[in-house]
Amino acid sequence: MTVTKKESMTTTEKVAAPTLKAARTPGTRRRQGRAKITPYLFVGPILLVFAGFYLWPALSTIASSLFTWGMLNPWELGAPSEWDYVGLSNYSSTLSSADFWNAALNSAIWLIVFPVLVLAVSFPLALLVWNARRGSGIFRSIFILPMTISLSAAGIIWSFIYNPDPNKGVLNALLRVVGLEDASFTFGPLEVHAGQWLSNPGILHLGMADVRFANLFVIIPAVWAFAGFGVITFTAGLTSVPSELLDAARVDGAKQSQLVRHVVIPSLRPSIVVVAVVSVIFALRTFDIVLVTTAGGPAKDTEVLAMLLWRQVFQYLDTPQGGLAAAIAVLMSVFMIIISLPYIRATLKEQQ
Amino acid sequence: MRQRRWTVFALYGILTLASIIWLVPVVTAAMISILPLDQSGTGWWRADLSTATLENYGRAWQQGLSTYTLNSFIISISSVALTVVLGTSAAYAFARMKFRLKGLLYFLLITTMIVPVQIILIPLVPWFRTLNLNEGPAQFLGIALVHTAFGAGWALFMLIGFFSQIPEEVLESARLDGASEFQAFRRIALPLAVPGIVSFIIIDFVFVWNDLLMGLTLLDSNHRPLTVGLANLQAPQLNQDDLISSGSILAIIPPLLLFALLNRYYVRGLYAGAVKG
Numbered sequence: 001m002t003v004t005k006k007e008s009m010t011t012t013e014k015v016a017a018p019t020l021k022a023a024r025t026p027g028t029r030r031r032q033g034r035a036k037i038t039p040y041l042f043v044g045p046i047l048l049v050f051a052g053f054y055l056w057p058a059l060s061t062i063a064s065s066l067f068t069w070g071m072l073n074p075w076e077l078g079a080p081s082e083w084d085y086v087g088l089s090n091y092s093s094t095l096s097s098a099d100f101w102n103a104a105l106n107s108a109i110w111l112i113v114f115p116v117l118v119l120a121v122s123f124p125l126a127l128l129v130w131n132a133r134r135g136s137g138i139f140r141s142i143f144i145l146p147m148t149i150s151l152s153a154a155g156i157i158w159s160f161i162y163n164p165d166p167n168k169g170v171l172n173a174l175l176r177v178v179g180l181e182d183a184s185f186t187f188g189p190l191e192v193h194a195g196q197w198l199s200n201p202g203i204l205h206l207g208m209a210d211v212r213f214a215n216l217f218v219i220i221p222a223v224w225a226f227a228g229f230g231v232i233t234f235t236a237g238l239t240s241v242p243s244e245l246l247d248a249a250r251v252d253g254a255k256q257s258q259l260v261r262h263v264v265i266p267s268l269r270p271s272i273v274v275v276a277v278v279s280v281i282f283a284l285r286t287f288d289i290v291l292v293t294t295a296g297g298p299a300k301d302t303e304v305l306a307m308l309l310w311r312q313v314f315q316y317l318d319t320p321q322g323g324l325a326a327a328i329a330v331l332m333s334v335f336m337i338i339i340s341l342p343y344i345r346a347t348l349k350e351q352q
Numbered sequence: 353m354r355q356r357r358w359t360v361f362a363l364y365g366i367l368t369l370a371s372i373i374w375l376v377p378v379v380t381a382a383m384i385s386i387l388p389l390d391q392s393g394t395g396w397w398r399a400d401l402s403t404a405t406l407e408n409y410g411r412a413w414q415q416g417l418s419t420y421t422l423n424s425f426i427i428s429i430s431s432v433a434l435t436v437v438l439g440t441s442a443a444y445a446f447a448r449m450k451f452r453l454k455g456l457l458y459f460l461l462i463t464t465m466i467v468p469v470q471i472i473l474i475p476l477v478p479w480f481r482t483l484n485l486n487e488g489p490a491q492f493l494g495i496a497l498v499h500t501a502f503g504a505g506w507a508l509f510m511l512i513g514f515f516s517q518i519p520e521e522v523l524e525s526a527r528l529d530g531a532s533e534f535q536a537f538r539r540i541a542l543p544l545a546v547p548g549i550v551s552f553i554i555i556d557f558v559f560v561w562n563d564l565l566m567g568l569t570l571l572d573s574n575h576r577p578l579t580v581g582l583a584n585l586q587a588p589q590l591n592q593d594d595l596i597s598s599g600s601i602l603a604i605i606p607p608l609l610l611f612a613l614l615n616r617y618y619v620r621g622l623y624a625g626a627v628k629g
Contacts, residue, residue, distance in 0.1 A: 045438045049438065058471045061471050064474070135367075142371045145374070147611075148611045149378075150563075167393065313474050332471070
């Protein structure tokens with residue numbers, strides 16, 4: 001008895017009774033009925049967990065963004081009598097709130113600065129390690145080390161570095177040595193306060209908006225922790241650079257910089273894409289490191305979207321802001337899916 | 353020749369400098385963690401090393417970090433075990449078998465890598481209550497299931513490549529010898545994918561061990577992981593740098609050891625799986 005591909009079950013819930021359906025189908029093609037069940041036995045368990053603990057909560061978030069509710073009495077599918085439907089007003093009030101745009105600006109800074117710094121730091125480091133014949137293992141291990149450190153631990157460790165007391169913090173001790181302790185400068189729209197790393201390091205006045213640098217000093221520990229991923233990925237990628245190509249280019253008298261530009265970078269493109277995509281994903285999710293370094297402060301200078309969302313739903317339990325938080329989560333996800341669509345499509349194509 | 357010597361010199365010079373900069377944060381935390389507070393308070397780089405002690409670790413351990421550490425181990429090991437078992441078999445099916453809605457299912461699972469965790473966070477709280485996963489040790493099962501759902505995309509992303517590289521003839525000959533599809537998977541495919549599985553274990557363990565947000569949101573205070581315990585210690589006005597630093601060093605060690613042990617596999621796994629052009 002054989003079945004057409006079309007006739008087999010559509011969802012994992014039907015895994016229990018696939019033989020019935022297979023038996024009823026007039027056979028035409030390819031595999032045995034029994035063999036048709038096998039794939040579902042392999043993928044079924046993870047799909048069940050995925051459906052229960054990812055898909056369902058994600059759909060609930062989307063649905064609950066259309067209602068007004070608070071965490072003390074959360075929106076639930078099973079309790080329609082308590083629903084307070086508000087349509088898209090959670091989205092319109094989110095998109096018109098100053099807090100949202102403040103957090104969105106900080107998240108945008110993360111989305112741009114974090115991947116750029118990760119690439120700018122890890123690519124040269126990987127190239128240097130690649131060029132070093134002796135001891136490359138030691139150097140690579142040192143650069144990879146922070147990768148295993150959680151962002152919350154990284155934030156805490158860097159708080160020691162950033163300690164404003166020059167008797168405790170390394171950076172301010174160095175500033176004192178060069179005589180820049182507590183120095184402040186102004187260059188046109190740029191305002192810099194040396195030594196106030198996480199509190200008030202400086203502002204770029206841009207007329208309509210001020211860019212505050214405190215974000216940068218929260219991003220730096222994250223880059224330190226994350227660059228190892230870039231180093232390891234590039235190191236792996238560099239082993240695939242065709243050595244014949246390198247030798248040929250050297251024989252032709254290419255300089256090191258030309259080698260990098262015309263041979264190394266093109267063959268590393270997949271690694272560069274992986275590092276860039278993964279660091280963009282991490283940048284938008286960021287929460288831990290902000291929580292332990294600044295908790296979004298001073299004022300709301302370093303508050304990112306993930307933090308605003310969390311504050312709205314779990315900090316103000318008595319005010320019904322859950323729908324607003326859900327709307328932020330949906331907006332973040334839609335944004336992320338849109339910008340990574342080309343990458344998903346490429347991965348899908350490779351899969352098929 | 354002379355120019356070459358200079359470039360080599362410069363290369364190692366830059367690498368050494370970068371390594372030192374890279375190590376400063378960890379060295380700082382480690383030094384503060386082994387010094388009494390009055391020594392580290394005047395600059396650890398000037399401290400009298402003869403005062404070094406492990407007393408801070410003992411105090412941090414007694415002040416609750418022991419529970420947090422145990423919780424972290426329970427959560428990480430159970431989550432990784434579940435994800436590896438379920439993820440490996442699913443990756444095998446995605447790589448070697450045909451079934452309905454494969455493209456759509458793959459897309460949905462892969463989006464778990466991309467979509468921010470915040471999209472599932474809020475409804476999980478009432479959902480855990482409904483499923484009775486919000487009290488006692490059942491919370492560990494709950495968070496392990498969430499980590500599994502989240503790790504599924506990564507598992508597929510990293511492991512499919514390994515399974516699809518296995519030549520069809522190898523699996524076919526096993527089937528001709530009378531092996532079921534499951535036996536072919538366990539005896540032939542699984543051993544060949546070990547480098548990929550090991551590198552996935554490292555990534556997933558590091559990811560779960562380092563999670564703060566889900567542990568903070570979904571678990572009660574007796575079941576929270578070390579990351580949350582650390583974040584709770586972090587209160588600048590309390591001046592407990594000694595406890596915080598030893599706690600952060602404690603939190604670093606397990607994933608670091610795992611990584612050091614399995615580093616070789618990891619690079620190989622990443623090379624063969626994820627970044628192959």
